[in-house]
Amino acid sequence: MSTRSSFTALAAVLLLFSLGIQSPAAQDLHGRYLINHDYRPSEGLSRTGWLSDYYPGLLGTPGDSKVYYFEGDKPGGTLFVGGGTHANEIAGIMAAVLLIENLKVETGRVIVVPNMNNSAIGNQEREPELPAYTTRGPSWISITTSSGVRYFKYGSRATNKAHQGIADPSGGYVHPDSSEAPLAGWEFRNLNRAYPGRTDSGLTQKIAYAVMQLLIKEKVDVAFDYHEADAGGRLANMMVANPKNIETAAGALFDLELDYGLSLKLEPSNMEFRGLSHREWGAGTEAEAFLTETPNPAMVADAPPDADVVNDPENPLGSRVAKHLYATAAVVRIFSDGHPDKAIQFSGLPGYQDLAGNGLGPYLK
Amino acid sequence: MKRFILVCAFVAALGAYGFAQQSTAFAEKPALVTAIGQSADFEMIKVLLNRAKVPYTADPLVKAEKLDGSAKTLVLVVGASSKGLGAAGISAEAELVRTQALLKKAKELKLSIIVMHVGGAARRGAMSDTFIKPCMEAASYAIVVASGDEDGLFTELAAKAKISLAKVDRISSAGAPLAAAFK
Numbered sequence: 001m002s003t004r005s006s007f008t009a010l011a012a013v014l015l016l017f018s019l020g021i022q023s024p025a026a027q028d029l030h031g032r033y034l035i036n037h038d039y040r041p042s043e044g045l046s047r048t049g050w051l052s053d054y055y056p057g058l059l060g061t062p063g064d065s066k067v068y069y070f071e072g073d074k075p076g077g078t079l080f081v082g083g084g085t086h087a088n089e090i091a092g093i094m095a096a097v098l099l100i101e102n103l104k105v106e107t108g109r110v111i112v113v114p115n116m117n118n119s120a121i122g123n124q125e126r127e128p129e130l131p132a133y134t135t136r137g138p139s140w141i142s143i144t145t146s147s148g149v150r151y152f153k154y155g156s157r158a159t160n161k162a163h164q165g166i167a168d169p170s171g172g173y174v175h176p177d178s179s180e181a182p183l184a185g186w187e188f189r190n191l192n193r194a195y196p197g198r199t200d201s202g203l204t205q206k207i208a209y210a211v212m213q214l215l216i217k218e219k220v221d222v223a224f225d226y227h228e229a230d231a232g233g234r235l236a237n238m239m240v241a242n243p244k245n246i247e248t249a250a251g252a253l254f255d256l257e258l259d260y261g262l263s264l265k266l267e268p269s270n271m272e273f274r275g276l277s278h279r280e281w282g283a284g285t286e287a288e289a290f291l292t293e294t295p296n297p298a299m300v301a302d303a304p305p306d307a308d309v310v311n312d313p314e315n316p317l318g319s320r321v322a323k324h325l326y327a328t329a330a331v332v333r334i335f336s337d338g339h340p341d342k343a344i345q346f347s348g349l350p351g352y353q354d355l356a357g358n359g360l361g362p363y364l365k
Numbered sequence: 366m367k368r369f370i371l372v373c374a375f376v377a378a379l380g381a382y383g384f385a386q387q388s389t390a391f392a393e394k395p396a397l398v399t400a401i402g403q404s405a406d407f408e409m410i411k412v413l414l415n416r417a418k419v420p421y422t423a424d425p426l427v428k429a430e431k432l433d434g435s436a437k438t439l440v441l442v443v444g445a446s447s448k449g450l451g452a453a454g455i456s457a458e459a460e461l462v463r464t465q466a467l468l469k470k471a472k473e474l475k476l477s478i479i480v481m482h483v484g485g486a487a488r489r490g491a492m493s494d495t496f497i498k499p500c501m502e503a504a505s506y507a508i509v510v511a512s513g514d515e516d517g518l519f520t521e522l523a524a525k526a527k528i529s530l531a532k533v534d535r536i537s538s539a540g541a542p543l544a545a546a547f548k
């Protein structure tokens with residue numbers, strides 16, 4: 001054995017040894033690259049899973065994300081709630097977290113993914129090609145609860161460039177099924193332009209694919225995607241509904257006005273504009289698909305870098321979270337009335353005015 | 366002088382009050398509801414009619430030829446949405462032509478026409494206003510959310526057309542005057 005070949009043999013042994021302790025079979029890869037978000041589920045939690053359960057290609061990637069399942073004693077329909085599609089839209093994330101920490105389901109099931117794009121949550125790089133509002137905001141927010149001060153991650157609109165795996169298209173991003181003009185290249189990393197997703201593309205497209213598989217496999221009946229928009233802009237305080245379920249949305253918006261004095265605008269999905277959750281979830285799955293937008297002060301075009309996304313006097317976080325949750329509850333009530341066999345009933349949420357007035361602190365663990 | 370102004374103000378207020386009330390139900394059932402300008406407010410008015418138990422058919426793009434007298438009241442949900450027009454594949458000009466033909470046919474058939482403008486300031490502006498004007502000229506009654514009449518356009522058009530105008534603070538409050546308009 002020459003010196004050279006014995007070195008090769010030694011290297012091979014070392015390689016086998018290292019493979020042995022890191023082999024995928026021996027080690028749980030779930031969440032390998034993820035922030036360990038401090039979410040403290042209610043006793044109503046049945047189990048947790050991962051987006052990668054629906055598309056194994058996400059396993060061990062920064063695009064995987066935890067899925068929380070709440071199951072009632074009585075059979076019924078299934079509600080899906082996603083927060084953090086855009087990780088700078090913190091009210092969507094915190095509305096999902098508030099659900100996780102308080103929910104009790106009596107009839108049917110509720111499935112919650114608080115960080116739909118877990119790559120975007122750690123990504124606040126000020127990329128020059130992205131508009132300022134997409135990354136503006138604190139790195140973390142803090143909320144004082146009965147157990148002390150808790151911290152929640154605040155991220156950016158887009159998937160981390162380093163995670164996407166494929167460079168942004170230089171000629172701009174065109175959804176594979178779209179006949180519209182190209183969007184900016186970075187929109188390739190916008191989860192809400194990527195549905196129904198694909199497995200042979202970037203990480204964002206793979207996340208979208210996994211979410212679609214979840215909606216199909218779990219036979220989701222009602223699906224919500226929580227967003228925020230620039231306070232004072234056209235989108236803020238809006239519910240967008242797939243045309244097939246716009247009547248459910250309209251009924252819910254009436255009830256929100258009558259019950260809480262909350263007025264949200266209504267828009268149907270534009271079926272020509274491809275890749276958006278409410279459009280593709282509604283078209284590609286059985287689910288009635290909705291998206292809610294609340295006003296985020298940091299997303300105003302000329303907002304200061306230190307805009308207060310928690311204690312804004314006009315749109316405090318509690319009021320924005322309350323809008324998402326009560327809009328969802330109103331839709332679920334209308335849906336359940338119309339589909340008694342697929343009813344969804346849950347409890348545990350703080351009152352609308354309590355949450356809007358007191359903020360999240362008293363209602364998080 | 367001061368007293369005179371006060372009296373004038375009182376009389377004006379009384380006038381406005383009387384003017385704002387549609388005292389008797391005038392509209393026959395069933396209704397046909399359409400969207401003038403293709404906004405999603407149309408969906409909200411369908412919910413109002415459902416909850417008021419007013420029988421109706423709904424067609425956002427209904428054409429004059431389709432009016433055959435089976436519907437006795439035309440409910441026009443007025444307000445332009447460029448997104449809605451785009452999605453429906455109809456230009457603003459074509460929508461105005463459809464509207465004018467519809468109003469003409471409704472007049473021939475002696476239908477009652479109720480104008481609903483419930484989108485507030487977001488459903489005002491040059492494009493919306495081109496739809497609002499002809500509809501108000503032909504209307505028997507109008508129900509508007511007050512934030513859409515901050516410049517007084519609806520008040521002025523209602524006075525010109527000598528019709529009652531009900532101003533409400535939000536969409537959900539439009540249900541009562543709408544239900545009350547039907548016999």
Ligand SMILES: [Zn+2]
Pocket residue numbers: 085086089192226227228
């Ligand atoms: Zn968003």
